[in-house]
Amino acid sequence: MTHHEHDLALEGKRAAVAVGPLYEEIEALYPLYRLREAGATVQIIGAEANATLPGKRGDEITTNRAAGDLSADDLDILVIAGGYGPDKLRLDDGLRSLVREFDEQRKPIAFICHAGWVLASAGIVAGRRVTGNPAIQDDLRNAGAEWQDAEVVVDGHLISSRNPDDLPAFMRSTIEVAARAPVPA
Secondary structure (H helix, E strand, O other), rough: OOOHHHHHHOOOOEEEOOOOEEOOHHHHHHHHHHHHOOOEEEEEEEOOOEEEEEEOOOEEEOEEEEHHHHHHOOOOOOEEOOEOOOHOOOOOHHHHHHHHHHHHHOOOOOEEEHHHHHHHHHOOOOOOOOOOOOHHHHHHOOOOOOOOOOEEEEEEEEEEOOOOOHHHHHHHHHHHHHHHHHOOO
16 A cells, blocks of 8 residues: 555545634634545535635635535535634534534534534534533533543544644544545445
8 A cells, every 4th residue: 555545544535614703713724634635525614605704813714515505415524613613603503404414324523622512502412422622511511411621532423622732633533533434325
């Protein structure tokens, strides 16, 4: 096996990075490029298509698709960026519905920092082991999750991390979990 083949662990897989206004830039861009590097096709999704969203530090990103226009059948991997974006994203029916479908199909959902809010609002964290920004640990516990303070927590198809410093462990685990999932027919 050449190193090139090994690098493309996600060849043929379709990923989306979900962002909301005032997202944490590095938590969107780092996954975007790591997933592409691993061979996946990646789109940026949000509450609306073609929306230009400001990041916390003033960078802008434009969504390709609205979460509500996608179903879990269109994608293999979902990453939700943190920052303040999840506070708005958690209100989006389309994204909540996509998260629930992903969960039903046991497809990888990776969420970092405040993104756990979206899963709590989607009603899928009860009985699950998760981490996130310590500021939202009460919200996750109140939603029934078992919150852990660790750089990455993998519970089946759910991958979670606390902050940008955890990104290397977060994406290593996300790619490992996603690589094990069958490629769509």
